[in-house]
Amino acid sequence: MDAPFRQLTPYAWVAQSCIYATNSGILIGNGKAYLVDPGITPAELERIAAFVATRQAVIRGIVLTHAHWDHLLGPAKLPGIPVIAHAEYAAVVAAHHDDLVRQIAAWQLGERTECPDVYALPSPDMTFDDHIHIHLPGYCLSAIAAPGHAPDALVLYEPVAGFLWAGDMLSDVEVPMVMDTFHHYRQTLEQLVHLDIRVLVPGHGAATADGTEIRARIEHDRAYLASVEKCVASAVDQGASLSETVARCGNIGFVQPDNYPNAHRWNIEQAYLEVGGSASGTIGWAQDWLVEEMEC
Numbered sequence: 001m002d003a004p005f006r007q008l009t010p011y012a013w014v015a016q017s018c019i020y021a022t023n024s025g026i027l028i029g030n031g032k033a034y035l036v037d038p039g040i041t042p043a044e045l046e047r048i049a050a051f052v053a054t055r056q057a058v059i060r061g062i063v064l065t066h067a068h069w070d071h072l073l074g075p076a077k078l079p080g081i082p083v084i085a086h087a088e089y090a091a092v093v094a095a096h097h098d099d100l101v102r103q104i105a106a107w108q109l110g111e112r113t114e115c116p117d118v119y120a121l122p123s124p125d126m127t128f129d130d131h132i133h134i135h136l137p138g139y140c141l142s143a144i145a146a147p148g149h150a151p152d153a154l155v156l157y158e159p160v161a162g163f164l165w166a167g168d169m170l171s172d173v174e175v176p177m178v179m180d181t182f183h184h185y186r187q188t189l190e191q192l193v194h195l196d197i198r199v200l201v202p203g204h205g206a207a208t209a210d211g212t213e214i215r216a217r218i219e220h221d222r223a224y225l226a227s228v229e230k231c232v233a234s235a236v237d238q239g240a241s242l243s244e245t246v247a248r249c250g251n252i253g254f255v256q257p258d259n260y261p262n263a264h265r266w267n268i269e270q271a272y273l274e275v276g277g278s279a280s281g282t283i284g285w286a287q288d289w290l291v292e293e294m295e296c
């Protein structure tokens with residue numbers, strides 16, 4: 001039954017969802033367990049709970065790396081367990097509560113072709129601004145603020161194993177998605193450069209313990225962000241409109257472009273806004289929240 005669970009360190013396992021290759025973390029030490037973004041389907045959540053139970057561990061907390069719908073479905077299926085999130089989580093949920101509920105409902109309808117469950121979005125029991133320590137016997141993990149992909153994004157780091165749970169960054173299958181700001185994303189990656197990372201788990205895609213691959217992912221994402229910012233700044237300096245800027249910067253390379261037709265364009269639009277470009281209507285990642293109400 002352990003087949004879907006890959007052990008990465010003496011205390012960390014990862015299980016990958018069939019949805020978006022989303023990773024769930026299971027951290028276990030001496031009868032104590034923490035879950036990271038557990039999900040996504042009910043069957044996957046049941047397997048995670050059963051995996052923890054076979055190790056005679058009790059789940060002490062659920063860490064949510066950020067308030068995007070595909071990371072939020074665990075607590076409703078594992079009730080009564082304290083939820084840990086960044087302090088900005090509440091503001092993101094307050095601003096996008098209805099969008100998140102619509103996104104979850106749209107996914108549920110698409111998956112099951114039936115009326116969705118009514119999900120209450122998780123409410124954190126413990127939040128932090130800069131960092132917080134999470135203790136497993138023999139190990140101390142730090143949850144660290146890591147904005148950029150989202151204002152409330154966090155990473156988990158443990159120095160003995162050099163373990164980094166990166167949330168929705170450093171993926172081998174996704175372009176960096178700047179749903180917060182380029183400024184924050186760049187600062188966060190600059191912080192991560194200084195960590196001794198030997199095991200890396202992205203929110204989506206493959207975990208890796210290959211040092212060359214880990215460094216390449218960090219440098220690739222830093223280079224991508226720098227290229228977009230430079231291209232957009234130059235275009236805005238020359239008075240380019242938004243559509244001209246998108247056209248000029250459209251050919252910057254990134255991973256799996258066919259899977260993410262909008263992501264690169266929305267990143268360009270986000271950078272355009274940040275350097276003071278003017279445009280009307282909803283542009284950039286704000287468009288990602290626009291999910292229509294679905295009838296069932």
Ligand SMILES: [Zn+2]
Nearest residue numbers: 066068149168
């Ligand atoms: Zn996300």
